[in-house]
Amino acid sequence: MAERRLTVLVGGVLLWAAAIFYNLVKLQVVHHREYAAMARARQEMVVDIPAPRGSIFDRTGSPLAMSVPVDTVHINPRKVDPVIAAGILSAKLHQDKNELYQRIVAARDNRRGYLVVARNLSWEEGDSLSHLPVDGIELDRQSQRHYPKGMLAAHVLGTVNFDGKGDAGVEQTLDQYLRGTPGKERVLTDVQHRGIDTEIAVAPKPGVAVTLTIDERLQFVAERELAEAVAAHGAASGSLVVMNPHTGEILALASYPTYDPNAPPEAANPPQRENHATSVPFEPGSVFKVITLSAALETTRLRPESIIDCGRGAITLFGRTIHEAHGGFGALPMAQVLSRSSNVGAIRIGMTVGQQNMYEYMRRFGFGQKTGVPLPGEARGRLRPLSKWSKVSLASVSMGQEVSVTTVQLAQAASVVANGGLLVRPRLVLKIGDQVVNSDPPVRVVRPETAITMRQMMEGVVMPGGTGYPEARLEGYSVGGKTGSAQIYDPASRHYTHNYNGSFMGFAPLTNPAIVVVATLNGTHGNLGYGGRAAAPVFHAVAQEALRVLDIPKDLPEQAPVELAAAKQAPGDLAIAELGSLEPNILEEEGDEDGDVPPAAAGPKVPDFRGKSMRAVLAQAASMGLTVLPDGSGIARVQFPPAGAALRQGERIRVRFAR
Amino acid sequence: MATQPTYAYGTGFGTTGGPPRTVRHPFELRALPYESVFFYRKAVDNSRLVREADPKSRGACWSAIGAAGLLVALLFGVLAPSVADTLSGYKLQSLRAEERRLLDERRTLELAVAERLSPEHLARLADRQNLVTPKSGQVQRLDGDRPDASVAMVK
Numbered sequence: 037m038a039e040r041r042l043t044v045l046v047g048g049v050l051l052w053a054a055a056i057f058y059n060l061v062k063l064q065v066v067h068h069r070e071y072a073a074m075a076r077a078r079q080e081m082v083v084d085i086p087a088p089r090g091s092i093f094d095r096t097g098s099p100l101a102m103s104v105p106v107d108t109v110h111i112n113p114r115k116v117d118p119v120i121a122a123g124i125l126s127a128k129l130h131q132d133k134n135e136l137y138q139r140i141v142a143a144r145d146n147r148r149g150y151l152v153v154a155r156n157l158s159w160e161e162g163d164s165l166s167h168l169p170v171d172g173i174e175l176d177r178q179s180q181r182h183y184p185k186g187m188l189a190a191h192v193l194g195t196v197n198f199d200g201k202g203d204a205g206v207e208q209t210l211d212q213y214l215r216g217t218p219g220k221e222r223v224l225t226d227v228q229h230r231g232i233d234t235e236i237a238v239a240p241k242p243g244v245a246v247t248l249t250i251d252e253r254l255q256f257v258a259e260r261e262l263a264e265a266v267a268a269h270g271a272a273s274g275s276l277v278v279m280n281p282h283t284g285e286i287l288a289l290a291s292y293p294t295y296d297p298n299a300p301p302e303a304a305n306p307p308q309r310e311n312h313a314t315s316v317p318f319e320p321g322s323v324f325k326v327i328t329l330s331a332a333l334e335t336t337r338l339r340p341e342s343i344i345d346c347g348r349g350a351i352t353l354f355g356r357t358i359h360e361a362h363g364g365f366g367a368l369p370m371a372q373v374l375s376r377s378s379n380v381g382a383i384r385i386g387m388t389v390g391q392q393n394m395y396e397y398m399r400r401f402g403f404g405q406k407t408g409v410p411l412p413g414e415a416r417g418r419l420r421p422l423s424k425w426s427k428v429s430l431a432s433v434s435m436g437q438e439v440s441v442t443t444v445q446l447a448q449a450a451s452v453v454a455n456g457g458l459l460v461r462p463r464l465v466l467k468i469g470d471q472v473v474n475s476d477p478p479v480r481v482v483r484p485e486t487a488i489t490m491r492q493m494m495e496g497v498v499m500p501g502g503t504g505y506p507e508a509r510l511e512g513y514s515v516g517g518k519t520g521s522a523q524i525y526d527p528a529s530r531h532y533t534h535n536y537n538g539s540f541m542g543f544a545p546l547t548n549p550a551i552v553v554v555a556t557l558n559g560t561h562g563n564l565g566y567g568g569r570a571a572a573p574v575f576h577a578v579a580q581e582a583l584r585v586l587d588i589p590k591d592l593p594e595q596a597p598v599e600l601a602a603a604k605q606a607p608g609d610l611a612i613a614e615l616g617s618l619e620p621n622i623l624e625e626e627g628d629e630d631g632d633v634p635p636a637a638a639g640p641k642v643p644d645f646r647g648k649s650m651r652a653v654l655a656q657a658a659s660m661g662l663t664v665l666p667d668g669s670g671i672a673r674v675q676f677p678p679a680g681a682a683l684r685q686g687e688r689i690r691v692r693f694a695r
Numbered sequence: 696m697a698t699q700p701t702y703a704y705g706t707g708f709g710t711t712g713g714p715p716r717t718v719r720h721p722f723e724l725r726a727l728p729y730e731s732v733f734f735y736r737k738a739v740d741n742s743r744l745v746r747e748a749d750p751k752s753r754g755a756c757w758s759a760i761g762a763a764g765l766l767v768a769l770l771f772g773v774l775a776p777s778v779a780d781t782l783s784g785y786k787l788q789s790l791r792a793e794e795r796r797l798l799d800e801r802r803t804l805e806l807a808v809a810e811r812l813s814p815e816h817l818a819r820l821a822d823r824q825n826l827v828t829p830k831s832g833q834v835q836r837l838d839g840d841r842p843d844a845s846v847a848m849v850k
Contacts, residue, residue: 184810231787
């Protein structure tokens, strides 16, 4: 009896042990993964480690773009009690309770399990919601791009899309550096979801900060002046570039119309987002004469004082007659062909240069090719290959027709003259992280003496009689520049219209230029829409402020000489003669802003030193109170300014002597 | 000396039976329970009883105490790091959360500062107070070109 009971007991114990073993195997082996996953789900939390997108700074270290974490609150309408959720959230988020209730109920009725209640919560709102004891209400933390300066440098900075990827500006071109990759960490939690231990599953990769060459103070002034000029002249758009001619650093790059990068775009490709400084080429008009004359100085015997026959305002080429934009000139020194912007004179000079040389120098100055500025959609402009030039192409390009350029290309070309003849590629990025971004080495384009001569000739543009006078003159600084106005071609009617691309490119101070400023207004009208009247004032305002901000020493007395002040008041500055006919022939399309102002009474006239000995020249100059810079020995052969020209205060006469 | 309680019911009744049931008047008060029980004590002299000395039990007792102490120490030694680790984990997580919160807050504040220092905002403030841009050369930096150099205004 006892044995039987013992057997039964042992059997029961064994069965019990077997049952336990079976369950152990089932738990630990068969369903191991399932239960392990369940345990992890309860005990582990995967948390994103934020890796914010790299900030963008201007050259002074002021932030232009930065990423800030923001919270989005969302609920599961099928889990929450609509009354409770609406009550809590409306109180925390200052929303209308009834409206929120209706939204939650509607979402629940539509069997939706996800409803975003509010995005971009403030810090206080997010903090107050993070400790809510209600299931179904959750916060989602995301990094949002902010542009604290609003519209400032919008075309340079660009924007990011909903995925946090750059889709314009340097946000797009430097996306690989700026973009951060968030990491993940596993947090072991207790029953109350308090973290106990962490393990980094994916290491975060923060975005790298980028420092631009832009100076926000100059950028602001550039955008303000450009917007005011566009509005004042009824233009459609405009662009402006401020550049350091020695380093190629772009100090300001403005395009109008502009936009707020903080606001999502209303359309797919709104016109406001078009960067007119880099992406929209235009026919430059007379500013291109700088290239023509530079090529002439390099490849021909023409000198500033060389007399050019301007044909009394007309020239006939291959059966077509090209008129001067204004009245007409007889014979002009080459320097005055530039300062008065004679189309006929420029054509004659271009004919002397020749097609091959002209094309080569256009390429050397960087036209027809991208500047390499790191902005998306940069246009290379249009420069026909030499094989496609027609008989009249040389004449056209000599005065800035049959070629299209961008404002940043013009700034690059003006820098060649300003820095002594080197082509320096524009730079927009100063540093990526702590690494300074090196630029391409400069390339010699013209000889230094050619560049200096061009500078002096370009100074004439802002002197009385020049097309940029008096708008482009600066108080306390010598200036060189060139105006340009090109009629806008209407492809629909295949005619040139009476709307203009008015532009001005210039630099200051003349002796050692610190800045190059190129301003372009597209779609101006009437006499006041020419470059000297519409764009030169923009140059004046921006350059004056830039020189002040950059603390550039003055090289002229602040008060303008009396003669210059009187000339400023002279009538007829804005008088523009009739334009060329509206035939579709590009050669007959002239549109220059040149004023037909006679040279205003300025300083003393320059005597004719040619043929005299150095002793005689110095004695004559001393008796007249003039300063002469002699060069060489023997008999005076060449002088600049030419004989008869009016001297401005402080100007010296260069005289070259030879035997 | 101990006392041994002894209790007995009142005289007149034997120990083999309980008190007789009597018919009580309905208005008669009910008797207290066991009001008939009374105590008396009897002195017992146990001073001659002496506990026998047992040195082994004393040793065993100390051994047990030592073993228990060792066990506790071992347990403490094994568990303490784990507990400390857990507590440190709580603290670490709390500090990490605090660090992130402060970093986020700092970025938010930096954004606010950048907005306040935008040229447009400053220009608006300057306009409101009738301030104008100084002319070129009017502001002199006293400590060279440092950005934080002191400045002087030339009137």
